[in-house]
Amino acid sequence: xxxxxxxxxxxxxxxxxxxxxxxxxxxxxxxxxxxxxxxxxxxxxxxxxxxxxxxxxxxxxxxxxxxxxxxxxxxxxxxxxxxxxxxxxxxxxxxxxxxxxxxxxxxxxxxxxxxxxxxxxxxxxxxxxxxxxxxxxxxxxxxxxxxxxxxxxxxxxxxxxxxxxxxxxxxxxxxxxxxxxxxxxxxxxxxxxxxxxxxxxxxxxxxxxxxxxxxxxxxxxxxxxxxxxxxxxxxxxxxxxxxxxxxxxxxxxxxxxxxxxxxxxxxxxxxxxxxxxxxxxxxxxxxxxxxxxxxxxxxxxxxxxxxxxxxxxxxxxxxxxxxxxxxxxxxxxxxxxxxxxxxxxxxxxxxxxxxxxxxxxxxxxxxxxxxxxxxxxxxxxxxxxxxxxxxxxxxxxxxxxxxxxxxxxxxxxxxxxxxx
Ligand code: HAM
Numbered sequence: 063x064x065x066x067x068x069x070x071x072x073x074x075x076x077x078x079x080x081x082x083x084x085x086x087x088x089x090x091x092x093x094x095x096x097x098x099x100x101x102x103x104x105x106x107x108x109x110x111x112x113x114x115x116x117x118x119x120x121x122x123x124x125x126x127x128x129x130x131x132x133x134x135x136x137x138x139x140x141x142x143x144x145x146x147x148x149x150x151x152x153x154x155x156x157x158x159x160x161x162x163x164x165x166x167x168x169x170x171x172x173x174x175x176x177x178x179x180x181x182x183x184x185x186x187x188x189x190x191x192x193x194x195x196x197x198x199x200x201x202x203x204x205x206x207x208x209x210x211x212x213x214x215x216x217x218x219x220x221x222x223x224x225x226x227x228x229x230x231x232x233x234x235x236x237x238x239x240x241x242x243x244x245x246x247x248x249x250x251x252x253x254x255x256x257x258x259x260x261x262x263x264x265x266x267x268x269x270x271x272x273x274x275x276x277x278x279x280x281x282x283x284x285x286x287x288x289x290x291x292x293x294x295x296x297x298x299x300x301x302x303x304x305x306x307x308x309x310x311x312x313x314x315x316x317x318x319x320x321x322x323x324x325x326x327x328x329x330x331x332x333x334x335x336x337x338x339x340x341x342x343x344x345x346x347x348x349x350x351x352x353x354x355x356x357x358x359x360x361x362x363x364x365x366x367x368x369x370x371x372x373x374x375x376x377x378x379x380x381x382x383x384x385x386x387x388x389x390x391x392x393x394x395x396x397x398x399x400x401x402x403x404x405x406x407x408x409x410x411x412x413x414x415x416x417x418x419x420x421x422x423x424x425x426x427x428x429x430x431x432x433x434x435x436x437x438x439x440x441x442x443x444x445x446x447x448x449x450x451x452x453x454x455x456x457x458x459x460x461x462x463x464x465x466x467x468x469x470x471x472x473x474x475x476x477x478x479x480x481x482x
Contacts, residue, residue: 070176070184081379082187085216085372086169089189092212096204098165098191103147105171109139115146115351117322119263126174140173144190145323145348145364146355152194153357162195162360181339181371191345192364194352199296202327202347202363203303209331209343209365210309218375220334221342224314225304226286227297228265230325231350233290238264240283248278268318284315293326300327323348327363333375342375343367386413386477388430392423392442400441406470412477430456437477441466 067073074082090100109129116122128140141147148166151157157164168190176182191208193201206223213221229237241264245252252260256267256275268279289297304311311329319328328346336342345365352360387407391400400416407414415433417426423442430438440452450463453476464472 068184070178072183072185078373081373081376082369084379085369085376086189088216089167089169089212089367092208092215093165093167093191096165096208098167101148101151101166101168102170103141103144103151103168105141105173106138107141107147107150109137111146111150111355112139112142115149115321115323115355116143117263117266119259119266120320120322121266121269122174122320126176128173128175142174143172143321144168144170144188144366145192145321145351148190148192148364149348149351149355149357149362153352153355158195158358158360162358164194165192166194167191179339180337181368181374183370187369188366189369190364190366192362194362195360196363197349197361199299199327200303202300203307203309205345205363205365206304206311206329207307207309209345209367212367213331213343213372216372216376218333218342218372220375221331222333223309223311223329223331224317225300225311225327225329226314226317227289227293227300227326228285228318228324228328228346229289229293233288233293234265234285237283237285237288240288241265241267241285244282251275251278263322265318266320266322268316269320280316282316285318286313286315296326319344319346323351323354325349329365333371335375336371339371341368342371386435387415387437387439387473388426388433388435389414389416389439389441390423390426390430391416393446396441396443396446403470407473410470410474412474439464439469439473 109127112127113123122142127142129137132138148168152164169187171185171187173185175184178184191205193205210221210223228234242260245260245264245267249257251274252267253270253272253275256270259266267275270276270279317328317330324346326347326349330341330344332340333342343365345363347361347363349361352358352362389400389404391397397420404414404416415435417429421429427438436455436457438454438456440454445451445466449466451466451469452461453464453473454461
């Protein structure tokens with residue numbers, strides 16, 4: 063039997079792993095700079111955590127979760143997103159006790175059983191960012207500005223911020239009635255899922271991917287026309303603060319997002335070049351979620367960036383991945399010296415490779431070339447006699463002599479000076 067990774071699950075191989083590291087590293091730098099701290103939450107949680115927060119009638123919960131009974135008979139789910147787990151952790155560890163405000167981020171894999179296509183995977187990765195304890199619209203703008211700053215820093219191309227407000231449970235009550243009335247007028251054109259969702263959760267009809275339903279929903283009354291005065295005021299303030307930070311955005315009144323926990327501000331960053339799956343990042347406010355999961359009445363807002371999609375729209379710049387130094391040694395005694403020296407150099411973070419097979423000098427030089435070594439250190443009998451090893455710069459095609467007695471110090475000094 064031939065084993066292959068499952069459909070929608072990918073191996074991330076070198077040198078691509080370096081791009082992943084770079085994007086993650088930049089995210090950490092930016093987020094730590096804005097006062098965020100990392101949190102790591104489990105990949106497996108009780109299924110109920112997600113159905114209660116994301117919502118029973120959503121596509122994610124109804125169709126996409128990897129849910130199963132574990133050996134103790136508990137119904138568990140591979141996390142389809144991180145917000146629910148972060149809220150659970152915030153409540154469980156009373157992270158609000160000293161100060162309700164917490165700025166947290168987490169990076170890792172998520173799982174959704176969707177039909178795989180470009181930019182859509184069953185295991186995918188998110189950089190997930192959450193701010194707890196601030197209801198002021200200033201933070202909404204700041205969170206979006208952080209996202210746009212990061213995207214521009216990693217040179218993501220053609221990114222556009224779209225924003226909307228979904229109102230609060232108060233204004234949504236009225237809007238749901240209006241939407242239901244609209245849906246009833248178009249009942250014959252709706253798919254079975256939409257008809258079913260219409261009664262309990264009519265907003266979800268906006269998520270439907272059936273072309274006929276999408277056509278109908280493009281004419282549905284937008285929620286932003288039915289905001290209560292405090293929600294309308296909040297949305298106006300968010301826009302004002304975005305302008306202060308000079309963040310370019312567009313209001314998309316029909317964006318409802320696919321998760322039930324949102325209230326007020328929601329946003330997505332869509333990128334040209336991504337095809338049908340064009341959202342590279344998305345998020346919003348979830349002011350009732352902490353309380354709904356059993357915590358105090360504390361608001362929250364955040365977003366998640368889809369790493370696979372980010373990789374599709376950022377330049378394919380990878381640092382050289384071959385070893386920086388290859389030690390070509392000839393003769394048993396010198397091979398032993400090379401073995402010890404390479405271990406010492408690797409420990410000093412100078413990437414070093416040796417030949418393990420006792421090949422000829424010519425073969426070792428060929429190998430150095432093949433692995434992309436920038437430098438080759440040659441130690442043969444001649445070098446031992448003169449006490450000088452040869453360090454050859456393979457790129458510049460230059461070489462110099464280095465005293466064997468202080469070889470380790472000399473190499474560390476030289477190679478660390480140069481950004482390899
Ligand atoms: P989401 O819109 O479900 O939101 O996902 C956020 C991002 O994850 C998407 O914009 C996309 O880039 C990426 N993504 C989602 N599904 C897939 C997939 N199957 N394959 C590849 N990439 C995917 C959330 O997950 C919310 N928890 C975001 C949030 C954080 N809201 C508040 N805080």
